[in-house]
Structures are given as C-alpha cells and as structure tokens.
Amino acid sequence: MALAEVNGQLCTGLKAVLxxxxxxxxxxxxxxxxxxxxxxxxxxxDGQALVIAIGIPKTASTFGDFADVFI
Numbered sequence: 001m002a003l004a005e006v007n008g009q010l011c012t013g014l015k016a017v018l019x020x021x022x023x024x025x026x027x028x029x030x031x032x033x034x035x036x037x038x039x040x041x042x043x044x045x046d047g048q049a050l051v052i053a054i055g056i057p058k059t060a061s062t063f064g065d066f067a068d069v070f071i
Contacts, residue, residue, distance in 0.1 A: 057069045
C-alpha cells in the first residue's frame with residue numbers, strides 16, 4: 001500500500017475499503033457488550049456519521065471545540 005503525500009488537502013476514499021483493511025484477519029462479532037471488551041479494545045468512530053447523528057454543538061466553532069465536547 002502506497003502512502004499518500006500530506007499536502008493539506010482532504011483525502012478521499014471509500015469507507016467500505018477502510019473497513020476491509022481494518023478488519024482483515026480480525027474476527028468481528030455481530031454484537032459486543034461493553035463488559036466483554038476487557039483491556040484490549042479499540043473503538044473507531046465515524047466522525048461524519050457522528051456529526052450527522054447529533055448535529056454540530058452550538059458552542060463548537062472549530063474542530064477542536066467539537067472534539068472537546070466528547071472528551
């Protein structure tokens with residue numbers, strides 16, 4: 001896989017391809033309970049889906065402000 005040069009432009013891609021790469025050789029159950037996670041867990045949040053689902057907080061004018069809402 002070739003690395004893209006970072007030039008300040010937004011990167012494009014297909015989420016389905018990213019999901020395939022991230023889950024290659026990983027057993028992904030249909031459902032995971034929070035108590036099943038233990039110490040070895042990773043949570044990946046689709047940022048665009050999150051923005052669409054909850055909207056932009058009124059106090060957020062930058063990406064940093066938006067991130068602070070979730071910390």
